[in-house]
Amino acid sequence: MYQSHSILNPKYKLLAQLVLVTVCLLFLSSCNVVKRVKDGDHLITDNTIVEDGNTLMTERINNIVIQKTNSGMRKFFGLPLKLHIYNLARPNIDSILEANVLSDSLKVKRRIALFSEKQFNKQLESRRNFNAWLKRTGEAPVIYNEDKTEKTANNLRKYYYSKGWFNNEVNYQVEKDSNKLAQVTYNVIKHTPYVLDSINPYISSPKIDSLYPKFISNSLLKKGEQYDDDNFINERERINTFLRNAGFYHFGQDYIRFEIDTISTNHKVHTDLKIANRVIRGEDSVTIVPFKIYKIKEVNIFTDSNFENRFLPITDTTTHRNYNLYSKNKLKYRPKALTDAIFINKGDTYSDIARSRTQRYLNDLQMFRYPDIEFVENEEDTTLTANIRLEPKKKYSLSFEPEINTSNIQKIGFSFSTGLKIRNVFRGAETLEISGVAAIGASQDPAAGESRFFDINEFGGNIRLTIPRLFSPFKTTKIIPKFMSPSTSMSLSATSQQNIGLDKQSLSGLFSYNWYPSKTVTNTLDLFNVNFIKNLNTSNYFGVYTNSFNSLNSIAEDIGYIAEDEELYDDTLSTPYSPADVFISDVLTNNTSLTSDDDDYSTVQNIEERKERLTEDNLIFSTSFDYKKDKRKNIFDNDFSVFKWRIESAGNLLSAISNLTGAAKNDAGNYEVFDVAFSQYIKTEIDYIKYIDLGRQNVLAFRSYAGIAIPYGNSNSIPFAESFFAGGPNDNRAWSAYNLGPGSSNSTNEFNEANFKLHLSAEQRFNIFGQWHGALFVDAGNIWNVLDNVTDEASTFTSFSSLKDIAIGSGFGLRYDFDFFVVRLDTGFKTYDPSQTTSNRWFRNYNFTNAVYNIGINYPF
Structure with missing residues (x-):
């Protein structure tokens, strides 16, 4: 028999609620959107540009429209939130207060x-301030204006003209309805475009004319290409840059002019390049001249x-490699340290x-405030004197x-x-930085018997040159010239932690080169990077990794190794090791009922391998190279x-030194240095990141990442760090x-890690109103073990x-x-979970x- 159900599935109930809210918002949008629009006026709800019949x-082209619609207003299902906020404000708040409150003397008393x-x-x-806040936060309705619409049409004509459609036609239609709403459609007919033909030079100065074959060979104006104003602007800048770098100190863009001829040319553009003499x-x-x-x-x-000291006399003078150095006090820099930063040569x-x-380069030294470079003309011999004035920062x-923090x-x-x-x-423009850190804290679960409140501490220091x-x-100027701003960094640091995880001491040293081949590219070569990590409290391993301990305890209870009411940390055995370690040893030496074919045996074995890896001391002596190409122009570039x-x-x-010296190996067959x-x-x-600007504070951002670390030789696994x-x-x-992966394993470890990773992200970011922004995102990726000692x-x-x-996650x-x-x-939200x-x-x-x-702080990528 068919039976109806009055109770909805929770998923469908939530969906129904969302639909109801959306319908209510749309109803509000349609009913109240023209609340502040006067009779006879019309609110613009949509601007459409139709080019040769295609919307x-x-x-770039839609930004030409002068009268934008209100934020959020769209042709379909628009919700102009800022307009609704503005509509909540009273346009005549003072009159309302006067009529409702102040006019009634008894009510006032x-x-x-x-x-x-x-x-x-x-x-x-x-009440007045809140009303003013609604107006500031909101957005007044955009009322249709005939003059602005005509101006937009003219701007469209100019735009298409600038792109080579000299005979374009632009007209517009306005659709107004009885609900005080208006839609504007701009129709563009481009017609046949004009293309570039001949370029004829007319150069007045003989010195510039002699260089014409050199700078015209890389011209941005190509015969047969469609006319584009931007190409002419960029070509003007290119020629100016070329001539300024060829010694023409007084030259500027104003001396370059293009004249075009399109009369009776069959849609061809004849160009005259004119470069005038100096005025x-x-x-x-x-x-x-x-x-x-x-x-x-x-x-x-x-x-x-x-x-x-501007009025003090110069007291110290020296010359180094054709550079004259002057100082009003004793010269504090080695001359070479300063002359190496100068690219202007006698x-x-x-x-x-x-x-x-x-x-x-002078700015990169971080030695001086606002270096000033001045050129003084010597008219008698057509030369320049370069005066470079440096104001040192404090030594x-x-x-x-x-800082106060919790975790x-x-x-x-x-x-x-x-x-x-x-x-x-060292008088060579070097910078020495000495820093230290000290931290104390109170743990969430202090050890039994501890009377002091601050049972966590960390101390560290760093010195960097x-x-x-x-x-x-070796001489490196031919490989990495000084215009790439090369620098060398050397650092040494040490830290010590107590009651944080397993407690550890670490010592690291770094010798690194940095240089910048271009404005967008950064290169870093860590020639030597040494890290030594010593775990001090390995006996606390199961106190930190409690999930591993719980797994062991459950297995020990299941096989009768301990009673169901007992736990492995009850120290009933006379041994220097913890009961959990003894249990692991008994399992792996076949002193329990478990055999190597049992799943629980494999679990214990995996826990032991993980424990050995996470408690071992690490010595990492590495060399690395980093390449970064960042095309972002500024913080506003999207x-x-x-x-x-x-x-x-x-x-x-x-490894090479150990082989050459015939060093002995340990029981595991590995070389050791300092017993590690x-x-x-x-x-x-x-790692690749791409931003696409969709306009109107809408950005589509992508990220793709891949990483792999392969152990070999002296290692069969990668250090945890x-x-x-x-x-x-x-x-x-x-x-x-640390909660995802590895692979499809349903791991309960506190920190899941592996030596291979893939990650992809896509995120659309949009403005809600004011400083509030929203995002919709999809993340995909996982970690795996590959070519190491993990067999799962x-x-x-x-x-x-x-x-x-x-794994795939999505959300907002x-x-x-x-x-x-x-x-x-x-x-x-977990969209696709491989652990299931x-x-x-x-x-x-x-x-x-x-x-x-x-x-989080700032964007994820």
Whole structure:
């Protein structure tokens, strides 16, 4: 018998609620959108540009429209939220208060008697302020304006003309209805475009005319290409740049002019390139002379110029490699340290590039404030004197930063970091930075018997020296010239932690080269990077990794190793090891009922292997190279890409030395240095980010990442610090950090990690109103073990079929932009969970109960 059900499935109930809310919002949109539109006026709901019969969605052309619709207004299902907020405001708040409150003297007296005159006035003022806030936050209705529409049509004509459609036609139609709404459609007919034909030069100055064959060979104006104003603008800039770098100090773009002829040319454009002579304007005369090429006569460097000593005489003078150095006090820099930063050389032809490179290099030194470069003309011999004035920064600067923090390890913690920066420490423009950090905290579960409140502490120090050149016994200027701003960094740091995890001490050293081949490219070569990590409290392993302990305890109870009411940490055995370690040893030596064929035996074996790896001391001696190409022009650019590649090799030098010296191996067959088996592996990572600006504060962002670390030689696994993890606010946001993977395994470990990772993300970011922004995102990826000592099939990447274990998360985010940083809240839902059975992976836990909520600072990529 058919039976109806009155109770909806929770999923469909939620869907019904969302549909109801959407319908209500649409109803509000249609009913109240014209609330503040006067009779006879019409609210613009849509601007449409139709080009040769096709509707255009291109943001560049749609931005030409002067009268934009209200934010959120669209042709279908629009919800102009800011307009609705504006409509909530009263246009005549003072009149309303006068009519409803102030005009009734008895009501005023009662309220003053009840509150007080001061509070009464504050209530009135608060209503006025709230009304003003609604207007500021909201957006006034955009009313159709005939003049602005005609101006938009003219701008469209100009735009298409600038792109070569000289005979274009633009007209518009306005559809108005009885609901005070209007839609504007602009119709564009382009007709036949014009293409470039001949270019004829008319150059007045003989020196420039002689260079014409050189600079025209790379012209942006190509015969047969469609006319485009932008190409002419860029060509003008290109020619100006070429001539400014060829010695024409007084040249500027104003001397370049293009004249085009399109009369009776059958849609061809004939171009005349005209470059005029130099114009020298006097008080009452104008002189026209040919442009001349200028050379550098002298380069003077004033090393200690500032406002306070501007009247003091120069007391220290020296000459180094044709550079003149002047100082009002004793010269504090080795001459070579300054002259190496100067690209303007005596006898060279004047060049804008040399000037800009000098400016950049001097800024990169971080020794001076606003370096000033001035050129003085010597008219008698057509030369320039370059005067470079430097204002040194203070030699010493001190920083101090206190911080209060909480985490899953500690209830509350206090840290204090301080740093001392010493400039020009060896008179070669070097920078020495000495920093230290001290932290104390209270753990969430202090050890029994501890009476002190602050049972967590961490201390560390770092010393770093930066040299503004490549510190090398070999000459490197031919490979990495100084215009790439090369520098060398050397650092040494040490930290010590107690009651944090297993407790550890770490010591690291770094010798690194950095240089910038172009404005967009950064290269870093870590020639030597040494990290030594010593775990101090390995006996606390099962106190930190409690899930592993619980698994052991459950197995021990199941096989009768301990009673059901007992736990392995009850120290009933007389042994220097913990009962959990004894149980592992008994299982692996076949002293229990478990055999090697049992799943529980494999679980114990895996726990032991993981424990050995996470408690072992690490010595990593590596060399790495980082390449980064960032095409972002500035912080406001939302149409760019970033490509990063890193490759790292560890342990090869130590392995070679051990082989050559015939060093002995330990019981595991590995070489040791300072009683620690050093790590040997090769690791590489590729990261690509792409932003696409959709206009109107809408951005589509993509990220793709791949990383792999392969152990070999002296290692059969990757150190925990060098492995990969998945999940978290900057990764797959449907899983918390370290909670995803490896592969399809349903791991209960606190920290899941592996040596191979794939990750993909797509996110659309949009403005809601004001500083509030939203996002819709999809994240995909996972981690796997590959070519190491892990044998669990669910955790390993065996072939391309393992790609079916890529986890997919989706969700939405809310962000608030403080201008200098962004606070975001992202909600991620497990869309495809590879840890579930194959038939239950899609939308298995796709609900708010199982969602992951991530709080982050700035965007995830």
